[in-house]
Amino acid sequence: MGLCNETTWRDFVFLGFSSFGNLQFLLFAIFFSLYLITLTSNVFIIIIIRLDSHLHTPMYLFLSVLSFSETCYTLGIIPKMLSNLAVGSQAISYVGCAVQMDFSASWACTNCFLLAVMGFDRYVAICAPLHYASRMHPTLCTQLVGTSFLSGYLIGMGMTLVIFQLPFCGSHEIHHFFCDTPPVLSLACGDTSMSELGILILSLFVLLVSFSLITISYANILVTILRIPSAKGKQKAFSTCASHLTVVIVHYGCASFMYLRPKASYSLERDQLIAVTYTVVTPLLNPIVYSLRNRAVQAAFKNAFQGKLLAKR
Numbered sequence: 001m002g003l004c005n006e007t008t009w010r011d012f013v014f015l016g017f018s019s020f021g022n023l024q025f026l027l028f029a030i031f032f033s034l035y036l037i038t039l040t041s042n043v044f045i046i047i048i049i050r051l052d053s054h055l056h057t058p059m060y061l062f063l064s065v066l067s068f069s070e071t072c073y074t075l076g077i078i079p080k081m082l083s084n085l086a087v088g089s090q091a092i093s094y095v096g097c098a099v100q101m102d103f104s105a106s107w108a109c110t111n112c113f114l115l116a117v118m119g120f121d122r123y124v125a126i127c128a129p130l131h132y133a134s135r136m137h138p139t140l141c142t143q144l145v146g147t148s149f150l151s152g153y154l155i156g157m158g159m160t161l162v163i164f165q166l167p168f169c170g171s172h173e174i175h176h177f178f179c180d181t182p183p184v185l186s187l188a189c190g191d192t193s194m195s196e197l198g199i200l201i202l203s204l205f206v207l208l209v210s211f212s213l214i215t216i217s218y219a220n221i222l223v224t225i226l227r228i229p230s231a232k233g234k235q236k237a238f239s240t241c242a243s244h245l246t247v248v249i250v251h252y253g254c255a256s257f258m259y260l261r262p263k264a265s266y267s268l269e270r271d272q273l274i275a276v277t278y279t280v281v282t283p284l285l286n287p288i289v290y291s292l293r294n295r296a297v298q299a300a301f302k303n304a305f306q307g308k309l310l311a312k313r
Contacts, residue, residue: 011091011092011093011094011172012091012092012093012094012097012172012173012174012179012184012187013090013091013092013172013173013174014084014090014091014092014173014174014176014177014178015090015173015174015175015176016081016090016174016175016176016177016178016272017084017085017177018090024085025085027085028082028085028086031078031081031082031085031280032082034280034281034284035074035078035082035280037284038070038074038280038283038284038287039071039074041284041287041288042067042068042070042071042283042286042287043067043071044287045063045064045067045287045290045297046064046067046068046071048297048300048301049061049063049064049297049300050064051300052300052303054299054300055297055300058121058136058141059118059121059122059125060297061141061145062114062117062118062121062141062144062145063118063290065114065145065148066111066114066115066118066286066290067286067287069107069110069111069114070107070111070282070283070286071283072103072107073104073107073108073110073111073279073283074279074280074283076100076103076104076107077100077104077178077279078279078280080092080100080178081177081178084177092179094168097174097179097184098160098164098179100178100179101159101160101163101164101179101180101181101184102156102157102159102160103156104156104178104179104180105155105156105159105160105181106152106153106155106156106157107152107156108152108156109151109152109155109156109206110148110149110151110152110153111152111251112152112206112207112210112211112251112252113147113148113151113152113206113210114145114148115210115214115244115247115248115251116148116209116210116211116213116214116217117144117145117148118244119213119214119217119218119244119248120144120213120217121136122217122218122221122240122241122244123217123218123220123221124136125240126221126224126225126237126240126241127220127221127224155202155205155206158198158202159181159199159202159203162195162198162199162202163181163184163185163188163195163199165195166185166188166189166190166192166195167188167189167190168187168188168189169189170187170189171187172187173187174187176272176275177272177275178275178279180275181199185199207252211248211252214248218241218245221237221241224237225237225238242289243289243290244290246285246289247282247285247286247289247290250277250278250281250282250285251278251282
């Protein structure tokens with residue numbers, strides 16, 4: 001006999017939005033609208049960058065890959081959340097929960113590494129503009145993207161294995177709207193201290209490594225910008241980084257709050273608000289701050305609507 005009696009159920013139940021009662025339909029309408037805009041915007045960005053030859057540069061390549069990664073990340077979470085809100089069923093199978101966690105964690109980690117890659121791209125563009133084309137060659141760009149995907153996949157799988165090797169007994173109610181690591185870990189029985197430590201180490205590795213690389217890149221960028229004699233030149237250089245910095249602050253702020261803290265500090269209402277930010281708002285923020293304020297992408301949008309891009313092909 002183990003330390004606790006494992007139950008025979010193989011389903012989890014989400015409690016994330018159960019307390020909202022009649023407001024669930026309103027939440028469905030809001031989240032569905034935001035998700036539709038996010039999905040359409042990111043897919044359109046990918047298509048526009050693919051069609052417009054003027055955007056075939058490393059910066060826009062990484063932007064299109066980030067849009068793809070964000071799209072995959074939201075696909076693993078939001079459709080199930082919308083389905084639960086629409087039909088009122090909050091259940092997810094044991095295997096389905098593990099798959100959702102693996103999928104969402106892998107793409108979340110991939111996004112962190114991609115943001116670090118984009119920071120490095122901005123560093124080379126500003127600090128070594130004359131060598132940008134030779135340094136950011138297609139082979140290196142492909143390697144950076146491939147490493148981000150592979151690292152994200154392996155770490156996401158590692159997080160999932162750390163949690164789902166634990167026995168689950170007693171309550172099967174997840175105080176969240178998707179199978180995120182902290183709320184699922186809180187349902188495990190027995191001694192979870194080693195698993196908590198494992199999740200903390202993996203989270204620290206992802207966040208600290210990627211954020212450290214971004215910090216190093218921007219430290220060098222700041223030094224370079226301060227050396228620019230004209231105020232207009234400084235403003236132009238900084239404007240190329242503003243969008244990236246905005247997404248980095250929101251992304252790492254939410255991720256650090258959710259994953260770099262002890263299990264005892266979990267709070268249903270507060271955690272849901274943070275989770276909605278990084279699962280619904282942040283993916284919508286990306287196409288807005290990166291593309292809709294970018295003149296080159298705006299020109300590509302205009303050409304697409306006028307049919308010029310398709311005429312070139």
